[in-house]
Structures are given as structure tokens and as C-alpha cells.
Amino acid sequence: KQEVTQIPAALSVPEGENLVLNCSFTDSAIYNLQWFRQDPGKGLTSLLLIQSSQREQTSGRLNASLDKSSGRSTLYIAASQPGDSATYLCAVIPNDYKLSFGAGTTVTVRA
């Protein structure tokens, strides 16, 4: 069974600092990996989808890397802002469609 772990569970940084969020998974036979953002009481907003053939994906201040062989993905958020405060979830997708989620990293960016 795929196990997805996110470290740290919570992170608090001052505005302007870069954020590094880690995700590890036990079964490297994944198809894709997807990063989401969740605001309190809200649904999930897709941030980035990395296909298994890719090593990284970028969108604005966000950059996500994927190393399938070591079972790791890292989400970098440059120059953090208070609006980046949220819970960030990674989900791995095996060769079908059932997302396996990590427990998330709750980020607080202090103004």
C-alpha cells in the first residue's frame, strides 16, 4: 500500500522567506504527482501536476521537483507572502486514478 508522508507538519516563516515543503512516498511506481493547496473550510486547489517523465514543474513563484527513484517531491515557494498561508497537500497517482494523499503541511507566513 502506498504511504505518503509530508514533513514538516507545520511551518511558520516571516514574509519574504522561501518555503520548502517535502513529500515522500513508499512505492516509486507512480504515474503522476499532484500538489494542492487547501484553505480552512475550503476544497482543494490544484497547484501543479508533475508527470512521471518530468523532473520538475514551475508555475509563477511555485516550483515542484520529482525524484521517482528516491520517492521524493519538493515544493518550493519563492518570496512567501501572507496569502500563501494554507495547508499544502501532495498526492501521488499510481497507474490508475486513486490519489493517495499525504497529511499535509500547514504553512503560516507572518507579515
Add this chain to the structure above:
Amino acid sequence: GAGVSQSPSNKVTEKGKDVELRCDPISGHTALYWYRQSLGQGLEFLIYFQGNSAPDKSGLPSDRFSAERTGGSVSTLTIQRTQQEDSAVYLCASSLGGLGANEQFFGPGTRLTVL
């Protein structure tokens, strides 16, 4: 364009009652998924619909849970004889196709509270 919508946004019910949760996927998306997010369990897959194929119900926790998708669009998740452990946020997602290559887009969820 419109995203995935879900209704109701909040539902409070008494133990033993039946509830129905609705999901409207993004227009043109053939795949639809239901997930559950609870404090103790995190996010877990419940059921998957793809076009006219038989749904994958492997994630449903008990036979009190059922779901249908009419006309390849709207889906309803039904929970019969609700229990307190059913309290959770129920999230619906849709994607263009059913394979892992397709990005899943989520709705805002329905928060279910069973008293």
C-alpha cells in the same frame, strides 16, 4: 468556466437518517471521483466513475454508502442510516479522462455533521 460544484455546503443530520450529497463536475469531464476528508483518516478515495463504465466502488467504507451518476454528469453520494463516524468533509473531483495523466479538479466539499 465553472468549476466543480457541490451541494449542500454544510449538512447537519441526526444519527440514523439518510443523506444525499450532490456533485456537478466540470462540463466535458468524463471522470468523476468522490473522496472523504476526516480528522483521523486524512483524505481517502471512495468511488470513481468513468464514462459509461461500471464504477470503481472499492473505497466505499460500508454498504450504507452508495453513489450514482446520471447521464454521465451529475453524481449523488447517498449515506443511509448515518453514524457519527460518517462526520467528515466529502469532496468531489472531476478530470478530462480517467487515467492518472489527468489532473483532478476538486469542488469546495460538503461538510457533514452527524449528531
